Amino acid sequence: MTGFFLHPNSKEEIIDSYDEDIIVTNHAGFIVKASQISGRHYGLKAKELLGKSVYDLEKKGIFSPAITPLVLEQKKKVVAIQTTPSGGKALITGMPFFNELGEVEFVLSYSYEVEELLVIQEYMKELENEMALAKEELSLLRKEHLMIEGLTIENRSTRIAYETARNAAALDVSVVLYGEPGTGKSTMAKVIHNESVRKNGPFIEVDCETLPEAMFERELFGGEFEQKETGLLTLSNGGTLYLKGIDKLSLHLQGKLAHVLKERKYIPFHGETALPLNIRLISSSESLLTTAVSEKAFHSDLYYLLHIVPIHLKPLRERKEDLSALISNYLTQFSTDYKTVKNLSNDVFNQLIRLDWPGNVDELKNVIERLVVQSNTPIITANDLPPEYRNETEDDFSVIHLGGRTLPSILEDVEMKVLKDAQERYRTTTEMAKFLGISQPSVVRKLKKYIETE
Incomplete structure (x- = not known):
């Protein structure tokens, strides 16, 4: 703002400010200065305010209430809500300027429409959310860096699942991973292994669904340790055994596995000497094991041994x-x-x-x-x-159905589609604003507009 001086012989003038709604009145209540946009809340131009008495304007219902009398009376900063002639609301702040005698010589007031403040509030909320998100991501980055192909952590539920996995990894407890095929259960199992004290040991993955039951027991227990026929429990010694699709195991094998986990030792197939069990067991299932237990389709003893830390991975x-x-x-x-x-x-x-x-x-x-x-x-x-x-019926911008609609109506539909497309492609309103070439508050305001009208 330039050309703004407060002194007793100030002339009436328009302040060179295009962004702020500022009005200056003298001790008698006459407006001596106004910024370029002053009056917009009241349906007047800035030059129409100059020289007018705020008391007269208050009587006419233009200023309701006038801020100057309140500041003159209280001799301090005053904040009030004004009702504009159009029925809108504006937040107005009045500040006193004193002369050498300690009397209020001028009152400077500035105002904002309440709707603008709501947009700013939404903007601040968005910033707070983005800051919280950034703090979470920074927390992850501060920890030991992990590089595993296929791991993508952008969604909040994925971050929670990953953080749960990292916490569980350090505790060397059993973990059950839930999720549809292709949601990254095997990748998450590797994350847990690589973050654990067993990371230098073997990681053995077995698909319980594809391995025939007749072979599974032999594969699991194998032969004597000294013999060539070595089972998966022995191969996994000091490392991690990942049983993929454990809900597909037969009840017979579930019972045997539960017994081994309870005793923390096992006897190899056709063997006589019990070997100590030194493995970390991770399992996965497409369906909830709690449901399978209630339906008598899953061994309850095995469930309680496995289901120490459940982690759910949502579909894409x-x-x-x-x-x-x-x-x-x-x-x-x-x-x-x-x-x-x-x-x-x-x-x-x-x-x-x-x-x-x-x-x-x-x-x-x-x-x-x-x-x-x-x-x-x-x-x-x-x-x-x-x-x-392909979606042959998907609407695009090459076909606009007029149907007697007005241009503003058509443009609103186009704007809404563009915003929704941007919302799906970008994580934050800041990124959306950069892509669309508009301000971030504008994005927040437009999203609010279209969400409320749906």
Whole structure:
């Protein structure tokens, strides 16, 4: 703000400020200065306020209440809510300026519409959320760095699962991983192993569903330690045994495994000498073991031995932040692998984000690799999508249905679609604002507008 001086012989003038609503009155209540936007709350121009008495304006219902009389009376800073002629609300602050005699010579007031303050409040909430998110991520980064292929931590539920896994890893307790196929259970099992005191020991993974029951017992217990036929329990000695799909084990084998875990020793197949059990057991299941126990489909003794730390991994369709990051990661990975540079068009990215991905990470990885390999242009378009992944009925901006609608109505629909697409692609409103080329408060305000009207 320039050209703003408070002295007794000030002339009426418009202050050179375009961003703040500022009004200055003298001790008699006459407006002697006003900024460029002053009067907008009251349906007047700034020059129409100059020389007017705030007492007269208050009588006319333009200032309700006038802030100057309150400041003159109390001789201190005063904050009040004004009602504007249009029925709106404005938060107004009045500050006294004293002369040499200690009397109030001028009153400077500035105001904001309450709706603007609500937008600022939303903005501050968003900043607080982003700061909390940053603190969580910083907490993870401060810990020992872990590099495991396929691990993506963007979604809050994934961060919680990962933090639970890291805490459990140090305690050397049994862990059960829950999740649909392809949600990263095997990857999480490796995280736990690599973060544990057993990280220098073996990591043995066994798929309980694909290994026939007749072979499983022999594979598990093996022969005598000195013989060639060594079982999985022996191979895992000092390390981790990961039983994938433990809910697929027969009740007979569940009982045997429960006995071994209780005794902390086992007798190898066809052996006589008991060997000490020195393994960390991690298991996984697609369905809840609590349900299987209640249905008598899972051994209760084994359940209580395994179910010390349960960790739930959500499917990709419920982890849009992880999905977005994985799309970008796999696109970069396969572009590098095949010595090319490929990017997704916005419509393809939005289509991929909206899919359910029943095969989760494995399915996504396959599709991205196919797109990189089969696309003949640097930009992957909707025509490059495999037929089963296309959505022919999806609306796009190339077709706008008029139907007698006004231009503002059509533009609002377009704006809403753009905002929702950006919301799905970017984690924060700050990133959205950068992408859309508007301010962050504008993004918050527009999102609030369209969310409330849905």
